[in-house]
Amino acid sequence: MISFELSEEQKALRDVARDFAKNEIIPKAAEYDKNATFPIDILKKAFEVGFLNQAVPESYGGGGLSNLDAVILNEELAYGCIGFSTSLMVNDLALSPILIAGNNAQKEKFFKMFTKEYTTGSFCLTEPNAGSDVAGLQTKAEKKGDYYILNGTKTFITNGTYAKLYTVFATLDPTQRHKALCCFAVEKCDGITVSKKEDKMGQRCSDTVQIVFNNVKVPQENLIGKEGEGWLIAMKTLDKSRPLVSAGSIGLARRAMECARDYAKERVAFGKVIAEYEAIQFMLANMAKGVEAARLLAWKAAWLLDQKLPSTHISSMAKCFGTDHAMQTTIDAVQIYGGYGYMKDYPVEKLMRDAKLLQIYEGTNQIQRLVIARELLKANFY
Template sequence: MSPLLPPVDRELPTPEARDLLDLTRELVEAELAPRAAEDEEAGRFPREVFRTLGRAGLLGLPYPEELGGGGQPYEVYLQVIEELAAGWLAVGMGVSVHTLACFPIARYGSAEQRERSLPDMLGGDLLGAYCLSEPHSGSDAAALATRADHDGDTYTLNGTKAWITHGGQADFYTVFARTSADKSRGVSCLHVPAGAAGLRPAAPEKKMGLRSSPTAQLVFDDVRVPEADLVGEEGQGFPIALSALDGGRLGIAACAVGVARAALETAAAYARERRQFGRPIGEFQGLQFMLADMATGVEAARSLYLSAARRRDAGLDYTTHAAMAKLFATDTAMRVTTDAVQVLGGYGYVSDFPVERYMREAKVLQIVEGTNQVQRVVIGRRLTRPR
């Protein structure tokens, strides 16, 4: 199905960026889209796809070339995420989560940690997961209870992490744990290999959507972590987590635009082909208005995440803009996918057409990386705090 808004028509900073989006689109059409529905239905995790993306240089785009990354601005990386999510959300979101898991070592890690870990992380041989949320500590990240007790040259991890994307499938976990009683300044960041003794993933959650992307609890039972795997300084974990989440929220915004765009394209194609009362239903004004609102929302959401990304690339504060982009893009995705189901009528409600899957997938995007209610709190507090 040809897209309404091809990537070549977008404003891109360099010819290299255009080539990257073209490469991504080719991979989506050849490797992702043909199998997405079947693997989603079966709940199969496409681990080999991430190796393919790593070999193509798409897993390290926003990181410097000297670290093994692609040296691309965030605005380019996010458009790659959008393309992946338009073909298969589990992959687009998986790349976003992996990028989030790599961020602490790439930004705060020692030279030795970067040299030891980043080549395989960014090359696709090691897939990561980001472990911040807990069963009783989701958006209130400073209230986490998982402990990392410092004993000689090791930390001993005990606790449970929840809602972990790639839980049980990742090769490493970026774990935030309490190293002192101080609420926010007592959190530290640790790099934990998946094979560490005492680390036990629970059975994957049974979810409404994103069934091919495993989400599971992780139990840490006296897991010994070498002191050399502390990322940043002890007690620096909370600011590391927050700075990582700003970028992660933009990744989710790009995923939301990808899903919304896929739903829009499916609905518009159906409206051109489906005939009622002797003509295509797309000729009826009521349906045209629906499609117009859907298309406007997709374009506005993309513009918002790109604006926030350009602030990030310029070194400006973008926390508020990241929250706005995540909030608006994911609410837009929920609305657009719901309307796409309506455009298709009864066909939209059956799994023979993809829009019912898009609608189920859009819901989770309003929840992950901080619920949309939390995004409103972030925005409101920053607007009203003393200057």
């Protein structure tokens, strides 16, 4: 039986998150965007409310949320500011490899590090010359006795300045590509330096930096999974995180749609409010139907993950469809505001800048289409 009804707990989670976005995030979002201020004060409040470490099991002090719960929560937080929800979501992204492949000792140590007090984490996959081509990464892991020595550079790392734990993907042998990838939990230590802070178009309150790992000594017990399992761990992590990116894009699109609708009901041109013109109504209708469709995809992807069913292609569809829709919605919202939409005095200018990143990170939308096509060519989905 199919039900689209949320449980009472899920409705309560959604309502608390909606209030949090309204009272804690929205009042500061424009200023934090302007000054590129990392929202550590709001993140600490979110930690107190229990919005961080969503996927960490309750037995380790985490939220123990299902994937569907996390999607519901992230839509609401992203409605407030997607830069904020990205900062929050990346904490879970950093912990996901440990959830997926970590042993009990690693879970005990690293989950508790995050659940005892507010702690920031980073997920370090991308390199200056290896973004979409993950298997081409060059950061080297060399085994020396009971340690691995890491050397390399990771780029566009969210939360990198503030992280106390870095989940780092490195290779034992770059010529072996995906077969030699390993995943490590790396605690902040000497040898890890921030070499560049990025000045971004959008999502400006999120922290994005380049990080150099120079002879960083990582104890062998910090290897997540086994040697050579890094590729699989990274892919499973991204399958899990893409519905959350989709949820973020739905929250952002919903915000742009509501702003555009409210503006269209007030702005008068040629003696009528512009909401009465069909050209405006068609843009609003496209926004609304896309939000609904994107949400169904995100919920389905999350549900599949919760049922431990194959979710790769639906996760990619949710990410690709939701983020493309958010981009188009914000472009149309700016159009509905006319010249005012282009000005920083109004909210939709920020939403349009913020939306662009959604089509790029966590696998570009070209890569999502490749994943969907590969799965479709391999087997019939239906």
